[in-house]
Amino acid sequence: MEKFVINGGHKLHGEIDISGAKNAAVAIIPATILAEDICRIENIPDIRDVQVMVKILIEMGATVRYINSNTLEIDTRYIRSYVIPYEMTKYSRSSYYLLGALLGRYSHAKVAMPGGCNFGGVRPIDFHLKGFAKLGAVITNDNGMIDAQAESLSGNMIYFDKVSVGATVNIMLAAVKAKGLTVIENAAKEPHIVDLANFLNLMGANVTGAGTDVIRIKGVSSLHGCSYSIIPDQIEAGTFMVAVAAAKGDVTLKNVTPKHLESITAKLRECGVTVEETDDTVRVISDERSGSCKVTAMPHPGFPTDMQPQMTTFLALSNGTSIVTDGVWDNRFRYVDQLSKMGANIQIEGKAAFITGVEKLTGAPVRADDLRAGAAMLIAGMCAHGRTTIEEIYHIERGYEKIVEKLRGIGADISKVDFPDNAEKEEKHNAG
Ligand code: EPZ
Numbered sequence: 001m002e003k004f005v006i007n008g009g010h011k012l013h014g015e016i017d018i019s020g021a022k023n024a025a026v027a028i029i030p031a032t033i034l035a036e037d038i039c040r041i042e043n044i045p046d047i048r049d050v051q052v053m054v055k056i057l058i059e060m061g062a063t064v065r066y067i068n069s070n071t072l073e074i075d076t077r078y079i080r081s082y083v084i085p086y087e088m089t090k091y092s093r094s095s096y097y098l099l100g101a102l103l104g105r106y107s108h109a110k111v112a113m114p115g116g117c118n119f120g121g122v123r124p125i126d127f128h129l130k131g132f133a134k135l136g137a138v139i140t141n142d143n144g145m146i147d148a149q150a151e152s153l154s155g156n157m158i159y160f161d162k163v164s165v166g167a168t169v170n171i172m173l174a175a176v177k178a179k180g181l182t183v184i185e186n187a188a189k190e191p192h193i194v195d196l197a198n199f200l201n202l203m204g205a206n207v208t209g210a211g212t213d214v215i216r217i218k219g220v221s222s223l224h225g226c227s228y229s230i231i232p233d234q235i236e237a238g239t240f241m242v243a244v245a246a247a248k249g250d251v252t253l254k255n256v257t258p259k260h261l262e263s264i265t266a267k268l269r270e271c272g273v274t275v276e277e278t279d280d281t282v283r284v285i286s287d288e289r290s291g292s293c294k295v296t297a298m299p300h301p302g303f304p305t306d307m308q309p310q311m312t313t314f315l316a317l318s319n320g321t322s323i324v325t326d327g328v329w330d331n332r333f334r335y336v337d338q339l340s341k342m343g344a345n346i347q348i349e350g351k352a353a354f355i356t357g358v359e360k361l362t363g364a365p366v367r368a369d370d371l372r373a374g375a376a377m378l379i380a381g382m383c384a385h386g387r388t389t390i391e392e393i394y395h396i397e398r399g400y401e402k403i404v405e406k407l408r409g410i411g412a413d414i415s416k417v418d419f420p421d422n423a424e425k426e427e428k429h430n431a432g
Helices: 022-034 048-060 093-106 126-134 165-175 191-202 234-247 258-270 305-315 336-341 371-383 394-399 403-408 421-431
Strands: 002-007 012-017 038-042 063-068 071-075 108-112 138-142 145-149 157-159 181-185 214-218 227-229 249-254 274-277 281-286 294-297 321-326 345-349 352-356 365-367 387-391 413-418
Touching: 002 371, 012 234, 022 038, 022 048, 022 071, 022 093, 022 165, 022 191, 022 234, 048 063, 048 071, 048 093, 048 394, 093 108, 093 126, 093 145, 093 165, 126 138, 126 145, 126 157, 126 165, 165 181, 165 191, 165 214, 191 227, 234 249, 234 258, 234 281, 234 305, 234 371, 258 274, 258 281, 258 305, 294 305, 305 321, 305 336, 305 352, 305 371, 336 345, 336 365, 336 371, 365 371, 371 387, 371 394, 371 403, 371 413, 403 413
Parallel strands: 012 249, 038 227, 157 181, 294 321, 365 387
Antiparallel strands: 002 387, 002 413, 038 071, 063 071, 108 145, 138 145, 181 214, 249 281, 274 281, 321 352, 345 352
């Protein structure tokens, strides 16, 4: 089994280039289905979730040309089916975006329920389906496959009880060619929602209000190809910012949008970390033990829930007590068990983690329970005294491009090692 092996205690110095945003890419790639043309997309992160989505499009009949590892040309003219079986969707949760894209193109979509991160139990898509129904689709469930079809889609007013990134994306995709006006109320405002709207408008759609909680979509008869560059990944950038704050050092992140990092910057500064910005870089300087703070993860522009595990890990080493609450996901603290093995002092009560900062963590064999929990283990391992091994690293590689290369480039002692089975048992045995 492949694991990351980290020898902690090294301060981090240097520069990192931030990749394109995963959660923008996994929405924009299926959106190309609506163009029925050729789209050129740059700054795409070369990560597992993108590779899986590209593979699905190819199996659907699209042609994808890699100009380089981060630039794709996607030709969706010859896609032949609106049915996506489980064999194609099981590895990626964002495959549910194919529902909105295929519904938008064919007024019919039949997609098997997806996989993806398994925190918070089964992740519902009731808001998505209610939205499709408001546009005129009839929804049935056929052996785990969602079947959504309509004579034709008509615009409508759609109100989401709770802010949902996925539901906002999916309704945008389905509504761009629906007859008339669609208004999404209580829409998600994440940077990747704005990125998708910009991409759709470049294809000839008429989407206004993205980035606010009311998005208006005037249906158009057809869309066309375009060239587009994905925004930088604010969660990758935030992960590295917090890693430097926790492990100490001085690192500059390049190709970022500081405005997308505002809540993370504010929280780190509140804890006494130095953060300097230019128009496309952020520099984090940390040379002493940080202070504590309270963090509540909320939809954008609040503190991102996808940064909650990383921030909790940083606060586990801070001076004082902190409270981290997740206002988005009900059960996103499973990784705390792994941090406790390394000496963290954290109590979970409902939706909140009560953290008593400790002087140091010690290396241990831990597991990545999901993508951002895995990122938290990377941060903990880089700070801990001694050796940490992380298993289930495929979770991490789903969302962080060249993660070992990037961390080594700023001085972390990390490598990816393949452990044959017996070593595996020994490792567990030694861990006691
Ligand atoms: C997206 O997931 C992201 N994934 C998640 O990032 C992120 O944590 C989440 O948005 C919140 O920002 C992608 O973009 C691929 P939601 P999504 O719909 O769309 C409830 C990562 O680390 N809800 O905004 O699935 C839901 O249970 C991943 O990159 C319903 O009840 O999240 C949750 O409590 C992990 N019914 C809340 O809304 C629905 O139909 C927000 O979920 C949909 C959602």
